Amino acid sequence: MPGDQNSAETEVVGTLDRLARADSGRRLWQKDAGLWSDDPQVQSAIRNRLGWLNVVADMQRSGVGEINALATAVRAEGFTDAVVLGMGGSSLCPDVCRATFGTAPGWLRLHVLDSTHPRAVQAVEEAIDVERTLFVVSSKSGTTGESSAFFQYFWDQVAQTGVASPGANFIAITDPKTPLDREAAARGFRHVFRNPADIGGRYSALSFFGLVPMALIGMDVSDFLARAAAMARHCGSEVAATANPGSVLGAQLASYAQQGRDKLTLVCAPEIATLGWWLEQLVAESLGKQGIGIIPIEGEELGTPEVYGNDRVFVHIALTDTEGGEDEQRLQALSEAGQPVIRLELADPLDLGQEFFRWEVATAVAGHLLGVNPFDEPNVQESKDNTAALLESYPKNGALPDEEPAVTAGALSLYGDGRKQTVSEALRDFLGHVAPGDYVALMAYLPQEDEVQSRLNAIRHAIRAATQAATTVGYGPRFLHSTGQLHKGGPNTAVCLQLTADIDGDVPIPGAPYSLGTFIQAQALGDMRSLQRHGRRVLRVHLGPDYMGGLATLEQALAELC
Numbered sequence: 001m002p003g004d005q006n007s008a009e010t011e012v013v014g015t016l017d018r019l020a021r022a023d024s025g026r027r028l029w030q031k032d033a034g035l036w037s038d039d040p041q042v043q044s045a046i047r048n049r050l051g052w053l054n055v056v057a058d059m060q061r062s063g064v065g066e067i068n069a070l071a072t073a074v075r076a077e078g079f080t081d082a083v084v085l086g087m088g089g090s091s092l093c094p095d096v097c098r099a100t101f102g103t104a105p106g107w108l109r110l111h112v113l114d115s116t117h118p119r120a121v122q123a124v125e126e127a128i129d130v131e132r133t134l135f136v137v138s139s140k141s142g143t144t145g146e147s148s149a150f151f152q153y154f155w156d157q158v159a160q161t162g163v164a165s166p167g168a169n170f171i172a173i174t175d176p177k178t179p180l181d182r183e184a185a186a187r188g189f190r191h192v193f194r195n196p197a198d199i200g201g202r203y204s205a206l207s208f209f210g211l212v213p214m215a216l217i218g219m220d221v222s223d224f225l226a227r228a229a230a231m232a233r234h235c236g237s238e239v240a241a242t243a244n245p246g247s248v249l250g251a252q253l254a255s256y257a258q259q260g261r262d263k264l265t266l267v268c269a270p271e272i273a274t275l276g277w278w279l280e281q282l283v284a285e286s287l288g289k290q291g292i293g294i295i296p297i298e299g300e301e302l303g304t305p306e307v308y309g310n311d312r313v314f315v316h317i318a319l320t321d322t323e324g325g326e327d328e329q330r331l332q333a334l335s336e337a338g339q340p341v342i343r344l345e346l347a348d349p350l351d352l353g354q355e356f357f358r359w360e361v362a363t364a365v366a367g368h369l370l371g372v373n374p375f376d377e378p379n380v381q382e383s384k385d386n387t388a389a390l391l392e393s394y395p396k397n398g399a400l401p402d403e404e405p406a407v408t409a410g411a412l413s414l415y416g417d418g419r420k421q422t423v424s425e426a427l428r429d430f431l432g433h434v435a436p437g438d439y440v441a442l443m444a445y446l447p448q449e450d451e452v453q454s455r456l457n458a459i460r461h462a463i464r465a466a467t468q469a470a471t472t473v474g475y476g477p478r479f480l481h482s483t484g485q486l487h488k489g490g491p492n493t494a495v496c497l498q499l500t501a502d503i504d505g506d507v508p509i510p511g512a513p514y515s516l517g518t519f520i521q522a523q524a525l526g527d528m529r530s531l532q533r534h535g536r537r538v539l540r541v542h543l544g545p546d547y548m549g550g551l552a553t554l555e556q557a558l559a560e561l562c
Contacts, residue, residue: 008259008340015251015369019241024368028361029053029237035368042373049375051198052360055207056228058196063208064221070171070191071215074134075107081128082108082216085150086138086209088481089201090173092278093356094138094213099274100349104218108134112213113150114478116520118507119447121153130154131161134190134216135170138209140201142178145384146477149509149519155187156510173208200375201481202282205356220350227353235361246361252342253283253362254369256313257294261340262491263439263470265297267316267327272349275317279359280472281482286363286374288486294366295439295486295493297470301461302330305337309468311437315342317355379489382533383480386526387519395513400521411544412553415528423557426539431561433537434467434495441487443498445476445524446547455551459558466562469495477523484527488534496531496538499554500524501547 019025027035031050033043074082084094091114098110111124135154139147151170158166167188174180176194184192193208204210206228215221235246242248253264264283266276276298283296297312316331335341346355367374390400405413407420420426434440440463446452453473460471474483487494503517514522524540531538543550 008256008261011259012252012255015255016241016248018369019247019251019365022368024365025235025239025241025244025247026237028364035364036373036375046373046375048198049200049203051196052200052203052206053232055196055199055204056225056232056357059206059208059211060222060225060229063211064225066193067208067211067215067221070193070212071107074190074216079108079132079134081111081133082136082213083111083113083124083128083133083154084136084138084213085113085147085154086136087114087144087146087478088281089204090138090140090144090147090209091478092202092281092482093205093210096274096278096352097210097214097219098217100272100352101214101217101219107218108216110213110217114146115448115475116146116149116477116516116523117445117447118503118505118516118520119449121150121507121516122505123447125157130157131163131169133169136173136213136216137170137180137184138173139178139180140175140195140199140204140209142174142180142183145387145519147180149512149516152510152512153507153516171212173212202285203360203375205278206353210356224350224353227351228357231354231357235357244361246358247365249342249344249358249362250365250369253294253313254366256340257366257370260437261311261313262293263295263297263312265300265312265314265470267302267314267331269317269319269322269346271319271322272317272346272352275352275355278356282359282363284483284486284490285377285380285481287367287370287372288483288490289372289376289378290489291491292370292372293486293490294370295470295472295490296483297439297472299457299473300464300471301457302327302334303461303464304330305334305339307464307468308334308339309436312470313340313342315344317344317346319349320345320347377485379530379534380481380485382488382530383484383523383527386529387522390522390526391514391519394518394522400518400525405542410553411546411550413542413544415540415542416538424561427557428561430495430497430537430539431463431467434463434469436468438467438493438495439470439472440464440467441483441494441496442471442473443476443479443496443524443527444473445498445500445520446543448475448478451548452551455548455555459551459555462555462558462562476527477520480523480527487536488530492535494536496536498524498528498538498540499543499551500540501543501550502545504545 033046095112172184173193175197280296280298506515506517
């Protein structure tokens with residue numbers, strides 16, 4: 001059973017004292033990179049990632065007018081839809097806002113494309129009128145491979161309609177002077193929003209990357225920023241650590257993690273359920289490195305106390321005027337059983353503005369306390385490099401490398417260490433790798449569809465019931481820009497189940513010698529190689545041509561074992 005909760009809370013108080021002695025609040029706002037590293041080169045890089053501290057005021061002063069002018073113009077011209085072509089930090093905040101706020105009357109319907117799976121691209125294309133759609137090409141570096149592929153495809157689709165100037169259907173959000181900035185100028189994009197270069201992607205929600213899509217769906221960007229500005233004041237340089245919401249939360253996260261409670265289980269009110277998507281990236285990519293990490297658990301249904309080990313901390317993010325319902329009852333039972341429960345309240349969904357800022361501060365503070373740099377992502381590039389090498393060799397070989405499966409049964413093929421006699425044997429061996437303190441990461445290179453999500457939820461909860469292990473679900477390649485850093489750079493507690501399938505109905509990438517289907521297959525293979533190189537326990541299940549049927553078969557096989 002979990003340890004004494006009073007003792008754990010005492011540790012948090014001690015951690016806050018450490019922050020006060022370090023003068024962390026003042027040093028954070030002074031952008032003192034010495035909070036995270038003694039290395040002068042690392043400090044220089046960190047100082048170029050702290051612009052998020054000031055971006056709210058910058059956007060209020062000069063950004064809102066530019067944003068609203070664009071949104072008002074495209075609405076007046078009859079645009080009906082907007083599609084964000086992005087990945088990771090450039091797409092998660094817009095996706096949260098799309099799911100939370102919908103579209104105000106008369107404004108644009110928002111779609112977020114951050115999957116290279118051909119079905120994802122086809123679904124977006126089927127949902128829009130290309131001629132009346134504004135495409136938002138979002139990339140901090142201006143070289144993101146997925147964003148570039150999406151852009152090339154939809155530029156070609158717009159050009160095929162015969163419009164005189166395809167660029168009128170495109171805007172870009174990027175850092176100044178990037179390749180995307182130059183290409184947007186060359187192709188006559190309607191507008192380019194040049195974001196402050198000293199903001200990392202996952203800290204960019206309150207910059208142009210997050211705010212432009214908000215305005216397109218009719219959100220009140222000024223109000224949203226005002227909520228964030230209020231939180232920034234509460235987290236100000238002169239506020240004591242014990243009264244600073246960001247410092248308190250950061251101290252809680254770090255202190256509990258250092259006590260072994262590194263599975264940060266997010267429980268969000270239904271109205272803001274997708275906030276967990278954004279928090280997952282922020283926490284995992286910022287703090288999962290050097291063999292250290294906090295593992296965010298998003299979307300896992302709450303269970304009863306007996307299904308949990310002593311590696312959890314729960315954060316309940318609720319709305320003030322709504323009933324807690326079953327979640328609140330279960331959290332109360334968990335608290336009574338000795339599990340720590342942190343409670344945060346929002347007045348209404350627009351308070352997401354304040355939460356974005358609170359959690360950015362908390363993550364920065366937790367990085368200081370854990371001794372990691374929360375502003376880099378040293379292991380993300382590995383999978384990108386593996387993918388690039390596979391795609392470079394593809395035109396010459398005409399195919400991606402074909403590996404021998406450990407076992408094949410019907411449409412299922414399982415790839416991992418050693419030959420197995422049956423699927424059940426391979427899965428039993430896989431589950432046998434799960435030890436106390438581990439987590440099981442489901443890595444689905446599948447379309448993000450409701451039916452797929454339902455099957456994945458059933459699989460993750462069956463695994464949890466059998467092992468007491470925390471579970472995560474990520475869609476590839478989206479998670480490669482999020483929890484992918486944690487999987488490879490964090491503690492070796494990830495037991496990875498990679499899910500792939502045949503591609504039916506591929507989509508070409510104009511100007512490229514490979515298709516989107518080949519792209520996502522290379523991303524899956526490249527990441528598996530990276531995981532294996534880091535000694536991670538990984539099993540790949542290829543579901544065959546019918547991924548829904550394959551998932552059902554996998555679910556049944558796991559249920560029999562569990």
